[in-house]
Amino acid sequence: MTALTKRIPVSEPVWKDLAELRRAGQTYDDILVEMIDLQKKQRLEEDIRQSLEEGDFVPLNEIKARKNKGYATGERTTPKITRNKRQGLPA
Template sequence: MIVSAVKRIPVTEPVWKDLSEMRSAGQTYAELLSDIIEERKKRRLEEDAKIWESRPDSEFVPLSGIKN
Protein backbone atom coordinates (compact mmCIF):
# COMPACT_ATOMS: atom_id res chain seq x y z
CA MET A 1 0.00 0.00 0.00
CA ILE A 2 1.39 3.40 -0.97
CA VAL A 3 0.78 6.15 1.53
CA SER A 4 0.77 9.59 0.00
CA ALA A 5 2.49 12.39 1.89
CA VAL A 6 3.15 15.95 0.86
CA LYS A 7 6.84 16.76 1.05
CA ARG A 8 8.64 19.82 -0.22
CA ILE A 9 11.90 19.62 -2.09
CA PRO A 10 13.60 22.98 -2.62
CA VAL A 11 15.00 23.36 -6.14
CA THR A 12 16.48 26.24 -8.06
CA GLU A 13 14.47 28.01 -10.73
CA PRO A 14 16.48 26.41 -13.59
CA VAL A 15 15.89 22.92 -12.15
CA TRP A 16 12.18 23.64 -11.78
CA LYS A 17 12.04 24.78 -15.40
CA ASP A 18 13.88 21.65 -16.59
CA LEU A 19 11.53 19.40 -14.62
CA SER A 20 8.51 21.22 -16.00
CA GLU A 21 9.77 20.71 -19.55
CA MET A 22 10.40 17.00 -18.92
CA ARG A 23 6.85 16.27 -17.73
CA SER A 24 4.42 14.63 -20.10
CA ALA A 25 0.89 15.97 -20.45
CA GLY A 26 -1.05 14.99 -17.33
CA GLN A 27 2.01 13.61 -15.57
CA THR A 28 2.47 14.61 -11.93
CA TYR A 29 5.84 15.66 -10.55
CA ALA A 30 5.75 12.57 -8.32
CA GLU A 31 5.35 10.37 -11.41
CA LEU A 32 8.12 12.24 -13.22
CA LEU A 33 10.51 11.89 -10.29
CA SER A 34 9.62 8.21 -9.94
CA ASP A 35 10.43 7.67 -13.64
CA ILE A 36 13.73 9.51 -13.27
CA ILE A 37 14.65 7.40 -10.22
CA GLU A 38 13.83 4.15 -12.03
CA GLU A 39 15.93 5.18 -15.04
CA ARG A 40 18.85 6.02 -12.73
CA LYS A 41 18.56 2.64 -10.99
CA LYS A 42 18.56 0.83 -14.35
CA ARG A 43 21.60 2.80 -15.52
CA ARG A 44 23.50 1.95 -12.32
CA LEU A 45 22.63 -1.73 -12.70
CA GLU A 46 23.80 -1.72 -16.32
CA GLU A 47 27.05 0.00 -15.32
CA ASP A 48 27.63 -2.52 -12.51
CA ALA A 49 26.93 -5.42 -14.88
CA LYS A 50 29.48 -4.06 -17.37
CA ILE A 51 32.08 -3.84 -14.60
CA TRP A 52 31.41 -7.44 -13.50
CA GLU A 53 31.44 -8.71 -17.10
CA SER A 54 34.86 -7.13 -17.65
CA ARG A 55 36.44 -8.97 -14.71
CA PRO A 56 38.52 -12.05 -15.54
CA ASP A 57 36.99 -15.42 -14.70
CA SER A 58 39.91 -16.06 -12.36
CA GLU A 59 38.42 -13.57 -9.86
CA PHE A 60 35.30 -15.72 -9.41
CA VAL A 61 34.90 -18.74 -7.14
CA PRO A 62 32.58 -21.57 -8.16
CA LEU A 63 29.54 -21.92 -5.91
CA SER A 64 30.60 -25.49 -5.15
CA GLY A 65 33.79 -24.04 -3.63
CA ILE A 66 31.91 -21.97 -1.06
CA LYS A 67 31.47 -23.56 2.36
CA ASN A 68 28.59 -22.65 4.66
Protein backbone atom coordinates in the same frame (compact mmCIF):
# COMPACT_ATOMS: atom_id res chain seq x y z
CA MET B 1 -2.70 7.47 -4.65
CA THR B 2 -0.22 8.13 -1.86
CA ALA B 3 -0.49 11.52 -0.15
CA LEU B 4 2.25 13.81 -1.43
CA THR B 5 3.65 15.46 1.69
CA LYS B 6 7.36 16.11 1.08
CA ARG B 7 8.98 19.14 -0.51
CA ILE B 8 12.27 19.18 -2.36
CA PRO B 9 13.84 22.61 -2.88
CA VAL B 10 15.27 23.02 -6.39
CA SER B 11 16.77 25.89 -8.34
CA GLU B 12 14.70 27.75 -10.92
CA PRO B 13 16.54 26.15 -13.89
CA VAL B 14 15.92 22.65 -12.50
CA TRP B 15 12.25 23.50 -11.91
CA LYS B 16 11.92 24.63 -15.54
CA ASP B 17 13.66 21.48 -16.82
CA LEU B 18 11.31 19.30 -14.76
CA ALA B 19 8.31 21.21 -16.09
CA GLU B 20 9.50 20.57 -19.67
CA LEU B 21 9.65 16.83 -18.96
CA ARG B 22 6.06 16.75 -17.74
CA ARG B 23 3.40 15.20 -19.96
CA ALA B 24 -0.32 15.90 -19.77
CA GLY B 25 -1.73 14.47 -16.55
CA GLN B 26 1.70 13.64 -15.17
CA THR B 27 2.72 14.81 -11.70
CA TYR B 28 6.20 15.82 -10.61
CA ASP B 29 6.13 12.72 -8.43
CA ASP B 30 5.58 10.64 -11.60
CA ILE B 31 8.57 12.33 -13.27
CA LEU B 32 10.80 11.67 -10.27
CA VAL B 33 9.71 8.01 -10.11
CA GLU B 34 10.64 7.60 -13.79
CA MET B 35 13.99 9.31 -13.23
CA ILE B 36 14.75 7.11 -10.22
CA ASP B 37 13.86 3.94 -12.16
CA LEU B 38 16.09 4.99 -15.05
CA GLN B 39 18.98 5.79 -12.70
CA LYS B 40 18.65 2.41 -10.98
CA LYS B 41 18.73 0.64 -14.36
CA GLN B 42 21.78 2.65 -15.45
CA ARG B 43 23.63 1.80 -12.23
CA LEU B 44 22.82 -1.88 -12.65
CA GLU B 45 24.07 -1.80 -16.25
CA GLU B 46 27.26 -0.01 -15.14
CA ASP B 47 27.84 -2.56 -12.38
CA ILE B 48 27.31 -5.46 -14.78
CA ARG B 49 29.60 -3.89 -17.39
CA GLN B 50 32.27 -3.24 -14.73
CA SER B 51 31.98 -6.80 -13.41
CA LEU B 52 32.37 -8.20 -16.91
CA GLU B 53 35.40 -5.99 -17.62
CA GLU B 54 37.09 -6.87 -14.33
CA GLY B 55 36.04 -10.52 -14.39
CA ASP B 56 34.40 -9.90 -11.00
CA PHE B 57 31.52 -12.35 -11.34
CA VAL B 58 30.61 -15.93 -10.63
CA PRO B 59 29.96 -17.99 -13.78
CA LEU B 60 26.55 -19.65 -13.95
CA ASN B 61 28.05 -23.14 -14.13
CA GLU B 62 29.84 -22.48 -10.81
CA ILE B 63 26.57 -21.36 -9.22
CA LYS B 64 24.94 -24.56 -10.46
CA ALA B 65 27.85 -26.61 -9.12
CA ARG B 66 27.51 -24.96 -5.71
CA LYS B 67 23.81 -25.73 -5.72
CA ASN B 68 24.51 -29.36 -6.56
CA LYS B 69 27.03 -29.56 -3.70
CA GLY B 70 24.39 -28.55 -1.18
CA TYR B 71 25.08 -24.83 -0.75
CA ALA B 72 21.57 -23.85 -1.81
CA THR B 73 19.89 -26.37 0.48
CA GLY B 74 21.68 -25.17 3.58
CA GLU B 75 23.55 -28.44 4.02
CA ARG B 76 26.80 -26.51 3.70
CA THR B 77 27.82 -23.06 4.75
CA THR B 78 27.67 -20.61 1.89
CA PRO B 79 30.94 -18.90 0.99
CA LYS B 80 31.38 -15.34 2.24
CA ILE B 81 29.93 -12.80 -0.18
CA THR B 82 32.30 -9.99 -1.05
CA ARG B 83 30.93 -6.48 -1.27
CA ASN B 84 31.12 -4.10 -4.19
CA LYS B 85 33.32 -1.32 -2.81
CA ARG B 86 31.56 1.41 -4.77
CA GLN B 87 28.01 0.80 -3.57
CA GLY B 88 28.36 -1.67 -0.73
CA LEU B 89 26.38 -4.25 -2.71
CA PRO B 90 27.11 -7.95 -3.11
CA ALA B 91 29.60 -8.54 -5.90
